[in-house]
Amino acid sequence: MSDLVAILLAWALVIGGLGAYGLWTITRGKALAKLVPEDRQRWMTTETTNTETGKGESA
Amino acid sequence: MTPNPTSSSTTRNLGIVTILGLGLVVLLGGFLTEPDDLMGDLVRIMYVHVPAAIMTYTGFVVGAIASGFYLWKRSEFADLVAHAAIEIGVISGVLLILTGAIWGEPTWGTYWSWQDVRLVSTLVLVLLYVGYLAIRQLPVDHHVRARRSAVIAIASTIMIPIVRYSVTWWSNRTLHQEASLTDGKLEDLTLFTLMVAIVIGLVAFAWLTIHRFRVLWLEQQVDNVGLAGAIAERRAEASTGVEAAVTAPSANGDPS
Numbered sequence: 001m002s003d004l005v006a007i008l009l010a011w012a013l014v015i016g017g018l019g020a021y022g023l024w025t026i027t028r029g030k031a032l033a034k035l036v037p038e039d040r041q042r043w044m045t046t047e048t049t050n051t052e053t054g055k056g057e058s059a
Numbered sequence: 060m061t062p063n064p065t066s067s068s069t070t071r072n073l074g075i076v077t078i079l080g081l082g083l084v085v086l087l088g089g090f091l092t093e094p095d096d097l098m099g100d101l102v103r104i105m106y107v108h109v110p111a112a113i114m115t116y117t118g119f120v121v122g123a124i125a126s127g128f129y130l131w132k133r134s135e136f137a138d139l140v141a142h143a144a145i146e147i148g149v150i151s152g153v154l155l156i157l158t159g160a161i162w163g164e165p166t167w168g169t170y171w172s173w174q175d176v177r178l179v180s181t182l183v184l185v186l187l188y189v190g191y192l193a194i195r196q197l198p199v200d201h202h203v204r205a206r207r208s209a210v211i212a213i214a215s216t217i218m219i220p221i222v223r224y225s226v227t228w229w230s231n232r233t234l235h236q237e238a239s240l241t242d243g244k245l246e247d248l249t250l251f252t253l254m255v256a257i258v259i260g261l262v263a264f265a266w267l268t269i270h271r272f273r274v275l276w277l278e279q280q281v282d283n284v285g286l287a288g289a290i291a292e293r294r295a296e297a298s299t300g301v302e303a304a305v306t307a308p309s310a311n312g313d314p315s
Contacts, residue, residue, distance in 0.1 A: 006165055007103045010158040011089075014107040015081065017154050018263060021147075025270040029065035032277035040280045041064050042273070 080259035110260030118148020126209035
């Protein structure tokens with residue numbers, strides 16, 4: 001492997017790998033958001049329901 | 060266009076800084092810095108390899124701190140932050156090992172050596188946290204899973220100083236050089252570029268962690284919504300059954 005190929009491969013792996021992971025989180029977030037009511041999409045604004053007692057509790 | 064539920068003004072700003080900073084690192088590290096006297100142009104791999112190492116350590120340390128906070132306060136927020144940070148730490152760790160192997164072949168003549176204490180300890184560190192992520196997939200009660208994984212996240216940090224100081228403690232058992240940042244041998248622009256690359260790596264880490272945390276939160280809400288829906292359905296079925304049982308005898312005129 002030439003030096004140039006090694007450098008390009010290393011840079012492409014890191015930038016491409018982290019970039020692909022970032023894109024995956026964004027697309028997965030969009031897909032999941034369709035299944036969750038808008039008021040429960042963010043942790044600070046969400047009131048979770050205790051499934052045992054049925055009572056609400058702040059997240 | 061669908062609004063992005065994991066995005067906010069903070070993440071947008073972090074994303075912009077990451078992209079602009081990355082452009083600067085490519086310009087500096089790819090074109091403006093001088094080749095190294097010993098390694099030549101291969102030193103340019105350092106500008107992605109070292110930030111990947113810093114992101115790995117940061118992910119595991121943030122994960123351990125958040126896990127400690129979870130054990131202390133039983134905070135769901137801390138549990139998910141730990142998960143997000145460690146997942147990004149593992150991904151960075153894999154990239155760290157891969158870029159190290161790519162750098163090692165032309166420099167040392169080998170991609171990997173099982174005798175090298177730095178390489179093997181780094182692999183063990185990453186595998187410990189792969190184990191953490193595996194524990195998180197177990198189908199057990201949420202709190203049990205969070206407690207077990209928090210203990211693993213904290214215990215595994217013991218490997219971080221071992222990896223960090225392995226090149227000093229066992230210097231005759233490694234091909235790896237000592238820390239580049241602290242040995243004072245880096246030329247000014249090279250050091251500046253490396254520092255910029257590390258800062259951008261940390262900004263990217265923050266950006267990814269926030270997004271991943273929000274996705275994990277959504278995953279948990281989907282589970283909760285599904286569970287709440289199932290409970291409501293069962294309650295509805297149960298009440299329908301009771302009504303049917305009450306009305307059925309009077310309907311056929313045969314009360315029991």
